Amino acid sequence: MLSLRNVKKAYDGTEILKGITLDIGKGEIVSILGPSGGGKTTLLNLILGITDIDEGQLLYDGEDITHVPMEQRDFNIVFQDYALFPNLNAYNNIVYGLKNKPGISTQEEVDELIDLLDLRPHLDKPIDQLSGGQKQRVALARTLVMKPKVLLLDEPLSALDGVIKESIKERIKTVAKEFDLTTIIVTHDPEEALTLSDRVLILNGGKISQYAEPQEIITKPGNSFVQEFILNQLMIKRNNIFSLFGECYAQ
Known part of the structure; x- marks a missing residue:
C-alpha cells in the first residue's frame, strides 16, 4: 500500500536517510524506532509531505506521490503536543x-x-x-x-503513563482495526513499539537495521545494534515483555 524506494535525504551536506526501502501494508501499525538523530522524524515528515525527498520514490497504491503536495496526499498526523x-x-x-x-x-x-x-x-x-x-x-x-488514508503519530504516548498509556495503546489498535487504517508511529520507547505494532522499523544512522514483526526482533535481532539498543533496554522492563512474548523472550 505504502512503499518507499531508495529514499534519501540530507541537510547541509549531512545524509540523514541513506537509501530507505520498505513496504507498509494496508491496515498495518508500524512503529519507527531508533536513537536520537537516527532519522525517525525525518522519515515521518517525508511520508507526510512536510519535507521533500532528495532521491528515491514514495508510492501509494502503486502511484508515485513523491512530489505530490502534502495537502493532496490525505495523510494526517497527530503531533506530540496534540496541537x-x-x-x-x-x-x-x-x-x-x-x-x-x-x-x-x-x-x-x-x-x-x-x-x-x-x-x-x-x-x-x-x-x-x-x-x-x-x-x-x-x-x-x-x-x-x-x-486519512494514512495516520501518522509522533510520540503519541510520551506524555502518558500507567493505565492511561495502556488505554491509549488499546484505542490506537482498535481504531486501526476498525477502520483498516495504516498507522505509522514514531517512538523512542522499545517496549511501546514492540507491544503496539504489527511491525517495527529500527533505524540507525539513517539506515534500516531491522524491519520485522516484534516477535522476530525479540528472538532474532538482526545485528549487534538491535541486540544492544532493543534487548538491553527491554531488560529494564522485562516483566511487561514477558507478559506479551513469554517463552519467546526466555529463549
Missing part, C-alpha cells in the same frame, strides 16, 4: 476540520467515533480541563473524522 485549539471545547476541536470539508464525515460517523474513543462525557469541556489521555483521544478523533 489542539485552546479556545475551543473538545467537540469543536474534533469537528474543526469539517468546516472546510463538510461532507467528508457524516454526523453519525462523528458520533460513532466519539463513542469509540469514549469522549462523550468530555465534549463540552475546555481543552485545559482535559487530562493528557483525554487530549490525546480528542486529537486522534479530530484527525480521524477527516478520514
